[in-house]
Amino acid sequence: MAERPYLLVVNGPNLNRLGQREPQVYGTETLHDVCVRVREVTEACGVAVKDFQSNHEGALIDFLQQHGPGSIGIVLNPGALGHYGYALRDCVAEVGRPVIEVHISNVHRREAFRHQLVLAPVVLGQIVGLGTAGYVLAARHLLDLWRRERGGERE
Secondary structure (H helix, E strand, O other), rough: OOOOOOEEEEOOOOEEEEEEEHHHHHOOHHHHHHHHHHHHHHHHHHHEEEEEEEOOOHHHHHHHHHOOOOOOOOEEEEEOHHHHHHHHHHHHHHOOOOEEEEOOOOHOOOOOHOOOOOHHOOOOOEEOOOOHHHHHHHHHHHHHHHHHHHOOOOO
């Protein structure tokens, strides 16, 4: 039996602390809560979610290399690696599937070191500053792309 289509939701450093770390910036929703919300959207389309979080760039790369090529797309919140993770950037550039980078806070309204996003040239798009809703928006867009790839109509 063929594996069900799946979307990746990949989170980088410190996102395991979502809901506890700086709630005034990142909100009170946990990473588990976010993944449940994304699953509600994808399951309605018959698409599973494989979610992964690591505080280590190499582990993120290993996961993306293993699961990325077979996915319908990738929602990626690289955390601080979005500002300096060149190895992650190289991995994303060659994964062969659409990637949408998500940042919960508006990084452009924060400290200057957060303004550079090194994945920008290699991702399909970015959603910044819309809170955890960015994950759901990214998932919906990737589902639409996947449906069009398969010749289906947008819902």
